[in-house]
Amino acid sequence: MLSDAEQRQLTAIEFQLRVDDPDFVELFTDGRQRRSRGGWRGRVALITFVLTVIAIGIGLAVGSVIMVVIALTTVGALSGWWITGRRRRRP
Structure with a gap:
């Protein structure tokens, strides 16, 4: 003891x-x-990323510039959210 x-x-x-x-x-x-490496934040980021890539593809196929711009903005915001979350976890 x-x-x-x-x-x-x-x-x-x-x-x-x-x-x-x-x-x-x-x-x-x-x-x-x-702990899982990604956790819930990683799963949400992956799902959102996949949906955003699909939205970009649909926007390009339909010819909707605004849909592509919104999807690309979402990718940028998602990347920032994911990166700042990883920085907070690591001391």
Whole structure:
């Protein structure tokens, strides 16, 4: 059994290891502790991206410039949303 001081030191080491090398830590965690890489944000981004590409294709086929512009704007906004979400997760 670890003393309180040793437990605090171990917790500090674990925290620093998670910050420094999360991929290494993931090798030792079991399935219940493991987070999916994309999470809900990744799934929403993928679904929205696919729908937007379809909208661009339909807009080009129909000849609707406004539909293509809106779809491209959506891709840009989606990219920014996804990138800023990834930055917040990483310390």
